[in-house]
Amino acid sequence: MPPSPVSGLLPVFPWDKLEPYKAAAAAHADGIVDLSVGTPVDPVPDVVRQALADAANSPGYPTVWGTAELRDAITGWCERRLGAVGMTHRNVLPVVGSKELVAWLPTQLGIGPGERVAYPRLAYPTYEVGARLARAEPVPTDEPTELDPEGLRLVWLNSPSNPTGKVLDAGELTRTVAWAREHGVLLVSDECYLELGWETDPVSVLHPDVCGGSYEGVVAVHSLSKRSNLAGYRAAFAVGDASVLGELLQIRKHGGMMVPAPVQAATVAGLGDDAHVAQQRERYGxxxxxxxxxxxxxxxxxxxxxxxxxxxxxxxxxxWDTVGELSKLGVLVAPGDFYGTAGERFVRVAFTATDERVSEAVRRLTA
Incomplete structure (x- = not known):
């Protein structure tokens, strides 16, 4: 008998539902303004491209744990940018883009049927996908500390949030970390937008005011996709509890989940340069x-x-009414129900298009 298709466990890929509206927007006389996916469009920083080119002659296999230089760059950035203290190489795990980790983390942690994975009620769909791939129960929640901890193995936080841009303050994070530790639940915080705070300065769960200077039971996920325009590089990392990351490292060694050597070198350069991040923030702002x-x-x-x-x-x-009306203007946005039923009367509008396309969207919206 052939194996049962795993895809049957998963929801319909949401972006496929947007295709007719994309076609309608693309038919606009002045072209589409795509504000839906949120993919970077600005140039990869020169310092990163040079590092990638310099490392292009990399004929050997890279290691899953990455080079010592990469681990140094990650720990140094975490201390400088997140306020983390006492971080060592054992607290670091490079990953092949953050989405890969989100999707496969429950499976790699051995979570399975009869166990539960919690994530924000309004959320990036891959948290649910990860739970379903592991055949665990997905649990959307507005307040994880109100959940029954029985059978709960993993709690995802996402601050700043995709899609809402909401930020959890230090008090909320501290309370959730304490609750997770009390009940033996692993807390993983997706912080990929942390350097893109506009009206507040987002705080990491790795900050000592939140985690008490200990990384026990806590992991944070970061990416260079947005801050450095490296979505095409798949450069990301997890940092935090050494025992959790050490176990993941052993599993990922067997799976060959290696960040390519030139991308590792590019990541070192990207984490070591703050100037391009400030420049990109100005563009987005x-x-x-x-x-x-x-x-x-x-x-x-x-x-x-x-x-x-x-x-x-x-x-x-x-x-979907909003999506349809905006598509008539040639402007494509993401429907809020992609991120949960709580978003069914909202749309998510990305500001990752070029300056020219954003100006065109503004013109059409205000005409």
Whole structure:
């Protein structure tokens, strides 16, 4: 008998549902303005491209744990940017893009049937996908500390949030870390947008004010996709509890889950240079301000959105109605129900398009 298809465990891939609206937007006389996916469009920083080129002659296999230089770069960045203390190489695990880790973490942790994985009620869909791939029960929640901890193996936090841009403050994080430790539940915080705070300065679960200077039971996930325009490089890492990451390292060695050597070198360069991050923040900040003003002028209300690369917008109507109306203007956005039923009257508007396309969207919204 052939094996049962694993795809049957998973929800319909949401972006496929957007294709007719993408086609409608693309038919606009002045072209599509795609504000849906949120993929970077600006150049890869020169310092990163040079490091990649310099490491191009890498004929041997890279290691799953990465080079010592990469681990040094990660621990140094965590101390400088996140305020982490006492971090060693044992607290570091390079990964092949953060989505890969999110999707496969429950499986690699040995979570399975009869066990539960919790994640935010409004969330990036891959948290649910990861639970389903492991055949565990997915549990969307607004407040993990109110869950029954029985059978709960993993709690995902996402701050700043995708899609809403909401940021959890230090008090909320501290309370959740303490609860997870009390009940023996692993807490993993997806912090890939942490360097993109606009109205607040997001805090990491690795900050000593949150975790008490100990990484027990706590892991954070970070990526260079957004901060450094490296989505095409698949450069990311997990940091935190050494016992958890050590176990993952052993499993991933067997699976050959290696970041390519040139990408490791590029990551070192990217983490060591703050100038390009500041420059990219300026680009995004200007686009955000322009789009927010245009959306509000055309009848939208913006909620949360204090960080990340998105505006969480509503006209108090079904999200697909909003998507359809905007597609007639040649503007494509993501429907909020992609991220859970709680988003069914919102749309997510990315400000990752070029300056020219953002200006065109503003013109159409305010015409």
């Amino acid at each position: 200007a686009r955000r301000a322009a789009l927010r003003a245009a959306l509000e002028a055309s009848g939208f209300r913006i909620e949360h959105s204090e960080a990340s690369l998105y505006l969480w917008a509503t006209r108090d109507e079904p999200c």
